[in-house]
Amino acid sequence: MSDSERPEHALKKTLGPVSLTALGIGAVIGSGIFTVIGTAIGGNPSKTASWAASPIIDLILHHGAVAGRPGAGPALALSLVLVAIVCGLTGLCYAELSSMIPIAGSAYTYTYATMGELIAWIIGWDLILEYAFSNMSVSVGFAAHIVDLLDWLNIHLDPKWLSPAYLPLGLQDLSGKVDIFPAGWHFGFDIPAFIIVLLLTVVLVRGIRESARTNNIMVLVKIAAILVFIFFGLSFIHPGNYHPFSPNGFSGVLAGGSIIFFTYIGFDSVSTASEECKNPRRDVPIGIIATLVVCTILYIGVAAVLTGMVPWQSIAGDGAPVVDALKRVSLQPGAHRLHYVRLFVLLGAIVGMISSILVFQLGQARVWFSMSRDRLLPDVFSKVHPKFRTPAFATWVAGVLVAIPSGLFDVGTFAEMSNIGTLFAFVLVSIGVIVLRVKDPKRHRGFRVPGGPVIPVLSTFFCVLLMAGLPAITWVRFFVWLVIGLFVYYFYSRKRSEFYKG
Secondary structure, rough: OHHHOOOOOOOOOOHHHHHHHHHHHHHHHHHHHOOOOOOOOEEEEEEEEEEOEEEEEHHOOOOEEEEOOOOOOOHHHHHHHHHHHHHHHHHHHHHHHHHHHOOOOOEEEEHHHOOHHHHHHHHHHHHHHHHHHHHHHHHHHHHHHHHHHHOOOOOOOOOOHHOEEEEEOEEOOOOOEEEEEEEEOOOOOOOHHHHHHHHHHHHHHHHHHHHHHHHHHHHHHHHHHHHHHHHHEEEHHHHHHHHHOOOOOOOHHHHHHHHHHHHHHHHHHHHHHHHHHHHHHHHHHHHHHHHHHHHHHHHHHHHHHHHHHOOOOHHHOOOOOOHHHHHHHHHOOOOOOHHHHHHHHHHHHHHHHHHHHHHHHHHHHHHHHHHHHHHOOOHHHHHOOOOOOHHHHHHHHHHHHHHHHHEEEEHHHHHHHHHHHHHHHHHHHHHHHHHHHHHOOOOOOOOOOOOOOOOHHHHHHHHHHHHOEEEEEHHHHHHHHHHHHHHHHHHHHHHHHOOOOO
16 A cells, blocks of 8 residues: 555546446446347357356256357346345455555455465456456447447448458348358458547546546446336337246356356456545445446346347347347337337447446556556556556557457457456455455454355355356366466566565
8 A cells, every 4th residue: 555655656546436336337337238138148059069168057967068058038137136146245345355455456456465466466367367358348349339330320331341350150230141251260350349449548548537537428328228228128028028037947047147247347347446536445335336236227127128028039149139129129010219219229338338448448457557566567567657647558558459359359259258257356355355354353444344254255155156157168268367377477477576585
């Protein structure tokens, strides 16, 4: 905390509880509610069983591989309740640690203070992966909605400049029947995804105050769009679409919650900005809990209306399920008014993508900033801009490293990578509360998790349970990434550390 107050490293303190809550909502209500909710409902259907694509829980319960990742169907509402419970438990743990350690860096900083440098490096390396792949997914989702907007305006541009160069499943038109590109590589670049990341990087470099004001406006717009979708969609619900309510049982509910979970990293982003709060001991807990309450209500509302409007099977693989559902229903007799509702929701979705990218990029740069200040990354990442007092270099590097892959690759499948990273971070934060209660019980806590160790233990259990809903190949990739991180730590970062004794 004393290091963070040195003039060369100090960040400007400008945020209050309203801006923090808007920051969290800006991250949570974005790609998940407009894009990832489709694959959570419809699953990832496959005709052949594969251990790599099978969730860990299915490998255990069925003693073998299953055909693809199951979808939650209309029971995604139950998935969201489960996710809300887990996030509520973990959010309380975050609130206690952030009220004690109001420093940029989120789970990385809390782990550093409670479990030491090595575990902190692991979680910091994990957060780099988590934020990067989250934003790549959101950027590609943003571009998909831009294509949908152009379709509404009856503007048809060359699709090779509106889609990634690599398409593992190919590219179909909005009807899903005509192949534009076959599966694999094609000559092209996703320009909208690339440009939006670089534009928001400029906004972030100019300052957190400007970023927060921009985000507040965008949050209001997309909440309005979501409420409009729910209000108009209620009239077009067909009760028959809710049967069967849980087509894949508990396995589907768990898998749906596991896939949608990565969007809840939003309240993690609230804590990454704690060093820039006017009163972090009070404001960060308020921001975290308020974010969870608002976002869970909105998610359940959208899931209930969406699965009531169209059959849940039709949503599988849809990159823009909410606006495409409005398009399909608007073609029915008496539903022409949904044509303009679709436009409003589409604009809200685009704004939602923008605010998600804004907050995720902010969080990623702050993690790098904190790791550099602890000498685990090169010093240049912790230098702040002399005028704007923001970690400009870290922000630019994060922007470029996300923007270029977003133009080249279809990274929707990497949402699973971001999910396992998020849940792993939550596990360590929950354990950190218990550790700090034992190591430093008398330290002042602006907020204390009630019930002793019960809530941190439950948080850890449920996070591990949700991790079990992710495919086995995701676990393999995650451990490979961690092994690479350990090599970097032992051959570079450890020797730069202030604790290194040579």
